[in-house]
Amino acid sequence: xxxxxxxxxxxxxxxxxxxxxxxxxxxxxxxxxxxxxxxxxxxxxxxxxxxxxxxxxxxxxxxxxxxxxxxxxxxxxxxxxxxxxxxxxxxxxxxxxxxxxxxxxxxxxxxxxxxxxxxxxxxxxxxxxxxxxxxxxxxxxxxxxxxxxxxxxxxxxxxxxxxxxxxxxxxxxxxxxxxxxxxxxxxxxxxxxxxxxxxxxxxxxxxxxxxxxxxxxxxxxxxxxxxxxxxxxxxxxxxxxxxxxxxxxxxxxx
Ligand SMILES: Nc1ncnc2c1ncn2[C@@H]1O[C@H](COP(=O)(O)OP(=O)(O)OP(=O)(O)O)[C@@H](O)[C@H]1O
Ligand SMILES: [Mg+2]
Numbered sequence: 001x002x003x004x005x006x007x008x009x010x011x012x013x014x015x016x017x018x019x020x021x022x023x024x025x026x027x028x029x030x031x032x033x034x035x036x037x038x039x040x041x042x043x044x045x046x047x048x049x050x051x052x053x054x055x056x057x058x059x060x061x062x063x064x065x066x067x068x069x070x071x072x073x074x075x076x077x078x079x080x081x082x083x084x085x086x087x088x089x090x091x092x093x094x095x096x097x098x099x100x101x102x103x104x105x106x107x108x109x110x111x112x113x114x115x116x117x118x119x120x121x122x123x124x125x126x127x128x129x130x131x132x133x134x135x136x137x138x139x140x141x142x143x144x145x146x147x148x149x150x151x152x153x154x155x156x157x158x159x160x161x162x163x164x165x166x167x168x169x170x171x172x173x174x175x176x177x178x179x180x181x182x183x184x185x186x187x188x189x190x191x192x193x194x195x196x197x198x199x200x201x202x203x204x205x206x207x208x209x210x211x212x213x214x215x216x217x218x219x220x221x222x223x224x225x226x227x228x229x230x231x232x233x234x235x236x237x238x239x240x241x242x243x244x245x246x247x248x249x250x251x252x253x254x
Contacts (some may be wrong), residue, residue: 006033007191008159009058014216015052025216027052029066032219034159038109039185039192041202043248044212050195051216054163057193058082071158083152083190087164091136095122098132102153104232115154120149137155142205149184162194166201167252178204186230199248203241204231208230211251221251
């Protein structure tokens with residue numbers, strides 16, 4: 001893939017934070033391209049710069065070095081065509097599900113019937129069509145995170161970024177959400193960058209898994225995942241799945 005074909009292209013991107021104790025190299029230099037409709041998972045140890053990387057892609061933080069390019073244009077400011085889902089669903093308890101999905105639209109003063117219809121469509125996408133008027137306290141953890149995903153999809157973004165979206169969920173819900181997210185991905189065909197600590201989660205969902213070194217995170221390995229789609233519970237039982245997870249695990253234990 002050439003840089004021109006990529007949806008997202010990071011070239012020699014690095015971040016050095018200025019801190020009271022002097023400069024801190026947090027990330028890179030690192031380079032990666034994400035193609036249109038591709039699902040890339042980023043796997044790396046705690047503190048290696050993964051959230052920092054997402055801040056660059058969302059335009060919240062300019063890189064100290066290198067170039068970050070989305071759709072052929074440099075990323076210079078926060079933008080709407082990138083959807084974000086955080087570790088915690090961050091829902092407003094006093095707003096119902098539909099209004100939580102619409103919250104970013106309201107904050108921007110852009111509410112319209114069209115956006116309302118898009119919010120309903122986003123809720124359908126994540127399987128919550130019957131829950132528009134429910135309040136967050138009436139939902140399970142997994143459902144709340146699905147509301148957050150629906151909110152991330154509201155602008156019909158070109159790119160969906162997720163920073164450990166299932167970290168706060170129990171193991172069973174987490175596995176179920178992993179399968180559901182994979183189905184949402186099959187339906188929407190978005191480009192996705194997923195940050196995770198979980199090797200099986202990364203292998204199950206991604207087309208490619210990029211492994212980062214300890215801080216400052218650099219890409220030490222990229223694994224292409226050839227598992228057939230759509231993927232489901234059966235996928236996790238395949239020898240190829242287990243072998244890929246083992247191979248990646250070895251990169252962290254030496
Ligand atoms: N605003 C900041 N100012 C100074 N240093 C920062 C800032 N944000 C992060 N850091 C430092 O940069 C490094 C990378 O942080 P980052 O949050 O990107 O790591 P991470 O890979 O997301 O970690 P985790 O897996 O624990 O979420 C850490 O050493 C952190 O202390
Ligand atoms: Mg982080």
